[in-house]
Amino acid sequence: MKNLSNFNLLIIILLFSSCRQQPFTGTVHIIPYPNQIAIGTQYRPIGKNLSIYLSPESGMDKDYIEDLLSDTGVKCKFTNFKWIADLTFDIEPDTIGLEGYRLVSNDYGTKITASNTKGLFYGLQTFRQLITSQNNTLVIPFVEIADSPKFLWRALMLDEGRYFKGKKEVKKLLDEMARLKMNTFHWHLTDDQGWRIEIKKYPLLTKIGGKRDSTQIGNWNSNIYDGKVHEGFYTQEEIKEIIDYAAKRQITIVPEIEMPGHASAAIAAYPQLGTEKQSIKVPTRFGVQYHAYNVADPKVIQFIKDVLDEVCNLFPSETIHIGGDEVKYDQWKKSAQVRNFMKEQNIKTPADLQIWFTNTISHYLENKKKHMMGWNEITGVKIHDYTDFEDAASGASLAEGTIVHFWRGDPSLIKQTVKKGYQVVNSYHEYTYLDYDTAYTSLEKAYHFDPLVGITGKETDLIIGIGAQMWGEWIPTPSDMYRKLYPRIAAFAECGWTSPSNKSWKRFNQAAYKENLRWKQLYQ
Structure with a gap:
């Protein structure tokens, strides 16, 4: 104090x-x-x-x-x-x-x-x-x-690509975010297992991509499926209603439309978007999928721009999140069209190709007065075991103004990113992933997360905030979500608002206990 x-x-x-x-x-x-x-x-x-x-x-x-x-x-x-x-x-x-x-x-x-x-x-x-x-x-x-707050970006992400929750539950989340002075709702609306936003020009995205016929249950290694259809999406009118609801609570909604990976639901709806041009089903299994957009095809680029046109018209947010994470490069490597395109454009590696694509979309959004944001794979650095070292970026760099959303890799990568002048939102998964069990990420561990770790001097100005992520693979119901969310969301709210010198775990824990009594009455 x-x-x-x-x-x-x-x-x-x-x-x-x-x-x-x-x-x-x-x-x-x-x-x-x-x-x-x-x-x-x-x-x-x-x-x-x-x-x-x-x-x-x-x-x-x-x-x-x-x-x-x-x-x-x-x-x-x-x-x-x-x-x-x-x-x-x-x-x-x-x-x-x-x-x-x-x-x-x-x-x-x-x-x-x-x-x-x-x-x-x-x-x-x-x-x-x-x-x-x-x-x-x-x-x-x-x-x-x-x-006044320590950081200007204080976010909660909800993944509905895996399990659709509906506007009633989203409004409840917005209510609690407002109480905690969190100002950004990061809405993950598309993924391999589901497309949840109406795009009027491409109705099959929700008619086909918004439904799967079964779902993996248990854990990542499970071969058990529930055999139940899961479906759901938001109409544009519903999205407008939710945006208005959030605005009255001083919350900006930042939509995330995944690209170029996590695109299986879209490719299931429109097979011509993939490199193989073959029909696939919306995946019923979780984990990283192989399907990615064929970014060498001008028609696919136009499809993505068409989607972003409708998204930008819907959302007043100055920032649009394009995902960009966990792209498996296998299909690009196997595609003659992609290989020829890379040769013609003198693009040396798959990561360079992704940076080319990311910059193409960044410039398109910039012309719409929007900032582009993406998970830190968009920098081209190798952070996954399933990509080869020779696939990493060979010198290509992101467009100026790109916001990098750090979630994985050595935290030293944050320092490398801000040294290049990019703004960063720190969502390091070891602390901020709410789908992780509380035995792994306890309330106290979450509370002691430091978004500025290793960053000093003027570079701290480029760390614009913190994001907490509610990924949905193993969160099928609202009650599952609430058990994971409360009271840990309060820890992230204080990490985003209160300066470290003013924080106290003992004081916070007492306050969180009191607030959690209300949450238990409301949501359990």
């Missing part, structure tokens, strides 16, 4: 000393913990009826505020008179950064200020967690907070 300035502390002390109430004996539990906070020894009763003033420019949603605070037992009454309000929201330019806020609670009420709606929204999330009970009365401790 950092101390506020002596002047601000003096103000707080004076306010506290003027109060005649009994001392505050409760404990402040806030996740993620504020980066600058001073907690007083007194409190203010707020009762069950809370009068709230919203400045005209605040942009705050009354219905959302009422719904959020209903969990605490508070009933909201909105007023146009600021001077009588218990809680006020005001826009004050240049308050404390893009997502920052100030919260002051004293004998006169609670005031939240920020330079924009996003900051006010995060102040509201902190206010909710400050409400506690003392002597059977709802109270707010005297406190002064000046808070």
